[in-house]
Amino acid sequence: xxxxxxxxxxxxxxxxxxxxxxxxxxxxxxxxxxxxxxxxxxxxxxxxxxxxxxxxxxxxxxxxxxxxxxxxxxxxxxxxxxxxxxxxxxxxxxxxxxxxxxxxxxxxxxxxxxxxxxxxxxxxxxxxxxxxxxxxxxxxxxxxxxxxxxxxxxxxxxxxxxxxxxxxxxxxxxxxxxxxxxxxxxxxxxxxxxxxxxxxxxxxxxxxxxxxxxxxxxxxxxxxxxxxxxxxxxxxxxxxxxxxxxxxxxxxxxxxxxxxxxxxxxxxxxxxxxxxxxxxxxxxxxxxxxxxxxxxxxxxxxxxxxxxxxxxxxxxxxxxxxxxxxxxxxxxxxxxxxxxxxxxxxxxxxxxxxxxxxxxxxxxxxxxxxxxxx
Amino acid sequence: xxxxxxxxxxxxxxxxxxxxxxxxxxxxxxxxxxxxxxxxxxxxxxxxxxxxxxxxxxxxxxxxxxxxxxxxxxxxxxxxxxxxxxxxxxxxxxxxxxxxxxxxxxxxxxxxxxxxxxxxxxxxxxxxxxxxxxxxxxxxxxxxxxxxxxxxxxxxxxxxxxxxxxxxxxxxxxxxxxxxxxxxxxxxxxxxxxxxxxxxxxxxxxxxxxxxxxxxxxxxxxxxxxxxxxxxxxxxxxxxxxxxxxxxxxxxxxxxxxxxxxxxxxxxxxxxxxxxxxxxxxxxxxxxxxxxxxxxxxxxxxxxxxxxxxxxxxxxxxxxxxxxxxxxxxxxxxxxxxxxxxxxxxxxxxxxxxxxxxxxxxxxxxxxxxxxxx
Numbered sequence: 208x209x210x211x212x213x214x215x216x217x218x219x220x221x222x223x224x225x226x227x228x229x230x231x232x233x234x235x236x237x238x239x240x241x242x243x244x245x246x247x248x249x250x251x252x253x254x255x256x257x258x259x260x261x262x263x264x265x266x267x268x269x270x271x272x273x274x275x276x277x278x279x280x281x282x283x284x285x286x287x288x289x290x291x292x293x294x295x296x297x298x299x300x301x302x303x304x305x306x307x308x309x310x311x312x313x314x315x316x317x318x319x320x321x322x323x324x325x326x327x328x329x330x331x332x333x334x335x336x337x338x339x340x341x342x343x344x345x346x347x348x349x350x351x352x353x354x355x356x357x358x359x360x361x362x363x364x365x366x367x368x369x370x371x372x373x374x375x376x377x378x379x380x381x382x383x384x385x386x387x388x389x390x391x392x393x394x395x396x397x398x399x400x401x402x403x404x405x406x407x408x409x410x411x412x413x414x415x416x417x418x419x420x421x422x423x424x425x426x427x428x429x430x431x432x433x434x435x436x437x438x439x440x441x442x443x444x445x446x447x448x449x450x451x452x453x454x455x456x457x458x459x460x461x462x463x464x465x466x467x468x469x470x471x472x473x474x475x476x477x478x479x480x481x482x483x484x485x486x487x488x489x490x491x492x493x494x495x496x497x498x499x500x501x502x503x504x505x506x507x508x509x510x511x512x513x514x515x516x517x518x519x520x521x522x523x524x525x526x527x528x529x530x531x532x533x534x535x536x537x538x539x540x541x542x543x544x545x546x547x548x549x550x551x552x553x554x555x556x557x558x559x560x561x562x563x564x565x566x567x568x569x570x571x572x573x574x575x576x577x578x579x580x581x
Numbered sequence: 582x583x584x585x586x587x588x589x590x591x592x593x594x595x596x597x598x599x600x601x602x603x604x605x606x607x608x609x610x611x612x613x614x615x616x617x618x619x620x621x622x623x624x625x626x627x628x629x630x631x632x633x634x635x636x637x638x639x640x641x642x643x644x645x646x647x648x649x650x651x652x653x654x655x656x657x658x659x660x661x662x663x664x665x666x667x668x669x670x671x672x673x674x675x676x677x678x679x680x681x682x683x684x685x686x687x688x689x690x691x692x693x694x695x696x697x698x699x700x701x702x703x704x705x706x707x708x709x710x711x712x713x714x715x716x717x718x719x720x721x722x723x724x725x726x727x728x729x730x731x732x733x734x735x736x737x738x739x740x741x742x743x744x745x746x747x748x749x750x751x752x753x754x755x756x757x758x759x760x761x762x763x764x765x766x767x768x769x770x771x772x773x774x775x776x777x778x779x780x781x782x783x784x785x786x787x788x789x790x791x792x793x794x795x796x797x798x799x800x801x802x803x804x805x806x807x808x809x810x811x812x813x814x815x816x817x818x819x820x821x822x823x824x825x826x827x828x829x830x831x832x833x834x835x836x837x838x839x840x841x842x843x844x845x846x847x848x849x850x851x852x853x854x855x856x857x858x859x860x861x862x863x864x865x866x867x868x869x870x871x872x873x874x875x876x877x878x879x880x881x882x883x884x885x886x887x888x889x890x891x892x893x894x895x896x897x898x899x900x901x902x903x904x905x906x907x908x909x910x911x912x913x914x915x916x917x918x919x920x921x922x923x924x925x926x927x928x929x930x931x932x933x934x935x936x937x938x939x940x941x942x943x944x945x946x947x948x949x950x951x952x953x954x955x
Contacts, residue, residue, distance in 0.1 A: 245922040246915075252926050253910070255626075275893060275918040283896050283914055291910050519649060522657050536627070536665050540657060541620075544649040548619040551925055552626050 209366065209409030209436045211467045215577050220484035221459060222581045224573045227437075227467050227488070229295040229365035230407045231287060234262045236467065237483050237572050239474060239565040240297065240491035244270050246280075246290040248562070249496055250554035253291050258532065259562045263295045263366075265491040268358050269304035273343045277361035285363030297366040297491070300355040300397070300413075303441075303471075305329060305339045306373035332372065334389070352396035360406065368439060369397030371413045376443045383417055390415050390442075391429050398433055409436035411469055417443045418450050420457050427461040437467040440487070444471075448478055455485040462486075476505065476568070483572055483581055495565050499557035502546045505564040511539075513557065518543040531563035583740065583783030583810045585841045589951050594858035595833060596955045598947045601811075601841050601862070603669040603739035604781045605661060608636045610841065611857050611946050613848060613939040614671065614865035618644050620654075620664040622936070623870055624928035627665055632906065633936045637669045637740075639865040642732050643678035647717045651735035659737030671740040671865070674729040674771070674787075677815075677845075679703060679713045680747035706746070708763070726770035734780065742813060743771030745787045750817045757791055764789050764816075765803050772807055783810035785843055791817040792824050794831050801835040811841040814861070818845075822852060829859040836860075850879065850942070857946055857955060869939050873931035876920045879938040885913075887931065892917040905937035 210228040217223060227234040240263045241248050241256075248256055248264065256264075266286060271277055283289035286296055308328050330338040336351030355370040370393050374386040394412055401410050412430035416422030430438070440458060444451045451473065459468055467488045473479075474492020482490070495505060504511040506526045511518075513525055521539040529535075533542070533556040545553035575581045584602040591597060601608040614637045615622050615630075622630055622638065630638075640660060645651055657663035660670055682702050704712040710725030729744040744767050748760040768786055775784050786804035790796030804812070814832060818825045825847070833842055841862045847853075848866020856864070869879060878885040880900045885892075887899055895913040903909075907916070907930040919927035949955045 245918070245924055247919060247924050247926045250925040250929075252629075252929050254906070270922070274922050275914065279894055279914065279918075282894055283912065289912070289915055289918075291915070520653055520656055532628070538657065538663070540649070540653065541663055541665070544619070544653075544663075545621060548644070548648050550619055550621050551624040551928060552621045554925060555624075555626050555929070 208405070208407060209467075211437065211465065213464065216464075217484075217576045217581055218579045220581060221486035222483045222572075222576045223464075223486055223488070224576045225467065225488055227295075229409070231293060231295045231365055232262070234295055234489065235570075235573060236488035237479075237576070238262055238489050238569045239479070239495075240265045240469075240489050241496060241562055241565070242267075242491055242493040243290075244493070245274065246271060246286060248558065250500065250551070250558045251562070255532075255555070255559055256292075256562075257294070259559065260566050261294075261562060263297060263489060264292065266296055266298050266362070266364065267301070267304060268298045268355065268362065269301035271298075271362060272301060272358050273341055277358040281361035281363075285361075287363065295366070296362075296364040297469075298359050298362050298364040298368065299471075300368045300370040301350055301358065302337070302355065302371050303373055305337055305350055308339075308342065334392075336370070336393075337372075352393045353400045356397050356400045360401075360404065360408070363406070364408065366409050366411060366437070367401065368411055368413060369394040369401075371415060371441065373442060374417065376417070376446060378417070380419070383419065383422060387415050387422055387426060391426070394430065395433060398435060402434075411435060411437040411439045411467070413439045413441040413471070414458060414462070415442035418445045418454055423454060423458045424461060427458055431461070431463060435466070437469065438462050439469040439471050441471040444473065448481070451478060452481050452485070455482055455487065459485045459487065474565075479568075479572075483576070495561040496558050499561040500554045502553070502557060503561075504557060505561050513539060513542050514546040515543075525560065529560065529564070531560045533557070533560040533563075582779070582781060583841075585811065585839065587838065590838075591858075591950045591955055592953045594955060595860035596858045596946075596950045597838075597860055597862070598950045599841065599862055601669075603783070605667060605669045605739055606636070608669055608863065609944075609947060610862035611853075611950070612636055612863050612943045613853070613869070614639045614843075614863050615870060615936055615939070616641075616865055616867040617664075618867070619648065620645060620660060622932065624874065624925070624932045625936070629906075629929070629933055630666075630936075631668070633933065634940050635668075635936060637671060637863060638666065640670055640672050640736070640738065641675070641678060642672045642729065642736065643675035645672075645736060646675060646732050647715055651732040655735035655737075659735075661737065669740070670736075670738040671843075672733050672736050672738040672742065673845075674742045674744040675724055675732065676711070676729065676745050677747055679711055679724055682713075682716065708766075710744070710767075711746075726767045727774045730771050730774045734775075734778065734782070737780070738782065740783050740785060740811070741775065742785060742787060743768040743775075745789060745815065747816060748791065750791070750820060752791070754793070757793065757796060761789050761796055761800060765800070768804065769807060772809060776808075785809060785811040785813045785841070787813045787815040787845070788832060788836070789816035792819045792828055794828075797828060797832045798835060801832055805835070805837060809840070811843065812836050813843040813845050815845040818847065822855070825852060826855050826859070829856055829861065833859045833861065848939075853942075853946075857950070869935040870932050873935040874928045876927070876931060877935075878931060879935050887913060887916050888920045889917075899934065900938075903934065903938070905934045907931070907934040907937075
């Protein structure tokens with residue numbers, strides 16, 4: 208079972224250093240969680256991933272349900288064994304994908320002025336759950352709190368997420384209130400279903416409420432009464448970063464400090480820096496790995512777009528002074544060349560760099576918090 | 582400089598075990614040479630490649646001329662330094678790509694009944710060299726024996742190839758005779774240009790003559806009189822495998838046994854098995870790596886197409902008993918899943934397996950030859 212050890216609370220902010228103990232080892236917090244949607248971080252093999260020292264990997268139940276099917280993973284002996292990972296894994300409920308494929312992102316919504324609600328794959332939302340159409344074969348599928356948890360039991364991740372509804376950003380208060388109540392009922396059903404057979408897994412509640420302070424507080428208070436092992440901040444996190452930080456300012460302080468707090472789907476460097484002082488412990492995002500595949504390398508001095516012409520004859524490391532396996536061995540010019548030549552190894556080398564950067568950035572945040580500098 | 586050490590000559594056939602010493606280490610022969618067109622074996626980083634123990638890598642001058650440009654590689658300190666490889670490299674002259682882009686493969690020719698000669702990128706062949714159009718930006722470029730060798734000097738591979746003409750398979754005897762004479766003149770010019778500044782590099786002659794016995798013999802005899810360091814069997818190697826084996830039967834025996842012999846562009850398992858008894862020392866081919874990216878895994882029992890439905894729940898290794906890093910760690914079901922989910926790591930894992938298989942297959946051939954079993 209999960210155990211959260213609070214090691215240091217900053218005297219300067221809500222930032223804290225902790226250690227999450229799971230059946231597959233420790234996660235030092237604050238930490239970054241790489242996304243491995245299909246059970247693999249894109250373009251990395253598990254050995255490279257292990258060398259980088261990434262402690263927690265985020266896999267998507269929705270994708271694994273459709274391919275290879277969670278029953279296949281179960282037969283393999285669970286996700287850790289199937290993908291040969293001996294470190295912690297977290298899975299989501301599948302709800303996020305189902306709803307975000309239907310509603311699109313906030314940016315999508317803004318482009319279509321908030322009217323795009325009907326052309327997604329969600330067919331019907333009932334008290335029981337959500338009917339949706341598979342993006343793979345068009346088949347009609349029902350996802351409920353119970354089926355989501357069953358799927359996550361098949362996968363066997365160390366940390367699992369209850370089934371929730373992701374309402375669109377543009378929603379009126381009545382509809383959001385209704386969605387929030389339903390989400391709370393779904394989360395409680397998920398928890399009850401999970402607790403029939405905990406099997407060493409931990410479940411984080413997902414705090415909803417969009418960008419409405421009273422709704423967020425209500426969600427935090429409601430879910431705090433239930434025996435969840437930790438909290439994830441989910442739902443619509445606003446259309447601007449300031450909305451996110453504001454939302455965190457009144458949400459995390461209501462959560463039991465003895466339990467870990469995860470921020471769902473946020474992993475850009477600025478948001479991490481600004482969210483840590485509110486006591487966020489873990490962040491998952493596909494941004495560092497996706498950026499890498501577009502040739503964008505992270506560093507303390509900002510982002511480097513390695514395919515830019517100025518790197519053609521730059522024979523120094525891609526990021527000067529970086530000790531990652533990519534920068535330690537290869538020049539910016541070589542990485543530039545691999546991107547220009549569309550070589551697959553370009554993605555591997557860039558992904559190694561960005562993940563290494565994230566892992567060590569979080570390590571530095573932990574030191575800084577211990578010194579009460581954050 | 583290159584030194585070839587003949588270790589054992591089979592008492593049963595022309596097969597032999599040797600060792601090619603180069604400035605970047607040893608190549609045990611017979612051996613397989615992986616293709617890393619743009620300076621990287623597709624989908625592998627250099628560390629994985631090193632672990633596999635691949636002793637010789639084949640890079641394509643034509644591609645490197647166009648991207649990043651051989652002058653960039655020269656400024657980087659040569660190809661070994663640019664790609665961070667400390668083991669031997671061979672480069673070709675660029676001629677093969679220029680001509681094969683123009684004429685297509687034998688298969689292409691057969692489809693268009695041998696008439697497809699004009700819609701390629703070759704603009705004009707003169708005594709000086711060949712004018713062609715860059716596939717990257719449409720610019721007009723001239724490749725001559727001297728410019729090809731200059732480019733290969735910039736790259737600095739351990740073994741280089743003289744500039745030659747690749748005539749189409751369908752060609753009348755007069756045209757082939759004319760092409761053969763020109764190729765011999767071009768090869769001699771290449772050699773002379775190379776010898777002005779050998780710089781530790783070795784040059785293999787390319788024996789031409791298509792599938793005509795008298796032409797092949799003439800080519801072998803003509804080139805044998807020149808101080809090349811080894812031989813490559815090139816040009817049209819026939820449209821059937823039997824034509825290839827027949828061609829080898831009368832060609833290799835005319836070549837100085839004290840020099841290494843390379844078979845250009847042939848690397849399927851059957852051709853390797855059948856060519857070794859004619860005393861071929863090295864084989865380059867993109868087939869094992871390309872097959873891997875299509876999910877085809879090599880084994881002694883034949884090819885395994887891992888995306889086939891029967892592997893969905895096959896939790897044993899992809900190839901039972903294979904000690905490669907892929908088969909030692911992952912199941913067939915996981916690799917099947919990665920291919921189905923279009924994950925880039927699928928290509929990496931499959932490529933690791935096939936290259937490992939090739940390296941160890943060649944090791945077994947060397948043992949068998951030493952025991953006079955081949």
